[in-house]
Amino acid sequence: MRTLALYNRNRGILMILIVAAGAVLATGIWTVSSGVKYPTQEDAVLALPGCSLPMDATSARRVAAAWAGLLGFDVLIFALTLYKSAVEIRYGGSAIMRVLLRDGSIYFGIMSIATSCTLITFLAFGVRYSTF
Template identity: 35%
Template sequence: MSAVAQVELIQFGNIMFSSALAFLYYDHLLTSGAEVRLMWCTKNRSLSKYMFLFNRYFAFFGNMFAAYSVFSSSLSISSCQSLVLYHQIFMGLTQATVACILTLRVYALYNHHRILLISFLGYILLGLAATISFLINNHSKSSNITYVNPGCRNLSPDMSSAATVAAGWEGILLIDIVLFALTMWKAHYTHLQLVNTSRIGVSLFAVVVRDGSIYFLIMASLNLVNIITFYIPGNVNGNLSAFVGCLAVTLMSHMILGFHCCYQSIANVEICISLESRN
């Protein structure tokens, strides 16, 4: 790779990673008020709340360490190799966390069907284990990672390794598609029931389906683009992963906050109706 190409690769990688961090932390600031109101100022101890906090703050603090590997001006080559491995495993754990939350949402829609939960969580854990195993094995053989002031870079991307990493993202896309299909099927079935019983109105189920559809359309499109970049040599090779990962965390946070906001609104309405009926 020529010196000019190396500079372009470094600049593009810095731009994409900086954009991902700016998006993640700016949205965190914008939604901090809703988080305090819906999560910290309530006595709710649901699994949804704990998953929200883990997803949100695992990405919040984990990306700080990832930023250290990209922007630090005092690293050795051995430190670079360890930090790059950490960043790759961190992205895998982030995506697995988001996939688990999506699975729990569908699990709730299907009346806590245990086979569905075990099947999807097993698939996610096996995929995560395979990805981490490959990354560790590839890390011990890789000699392409080097220190370029500032930060650590892989200036000679291996296309065969990139294709294997892409397989992990393809697995995420597959599970997104299957979970979305299950959500749509449940939505269709529930709609028929509501029509037959002449029930109308907005429910928590409708919120879950709406938010899930928006999440799928955005993330499936970006995941597909990200996967394609792994097969294209040049500046874009894998450099969209950080942005896609941060966006997935952000959208999931919005989905859970939206659900809790709707739940709180419905609960308040029910309390008002109960008080009025007593009077």
């Protein structure tokens, strides 16, 4: 909503956001409904305390694809905010644009680090327990 407000409710931006959100949603639905294999109770014993349950490599890649979609959506929102803030600041924009740019950058940095760590976890360690 904030990004759409920055662009004065531009219908083109709205369509870009709807298509991107739909793609992320479709990827998530595909991930959940495509047969992600969760371990049996015997396989769950292999998991370390406090860790997620292990899954096979194919399932891990599918779940990682859903997380990659979320990261892509965050990148899109940040890029749109960055562009609009840079344009406004260049032409003597207000202090609110500087605050939006600063706060958006901090939020984006934290969220992309967290999402990237999750992606790496699924991609690097999903093959560890491929005994199903």
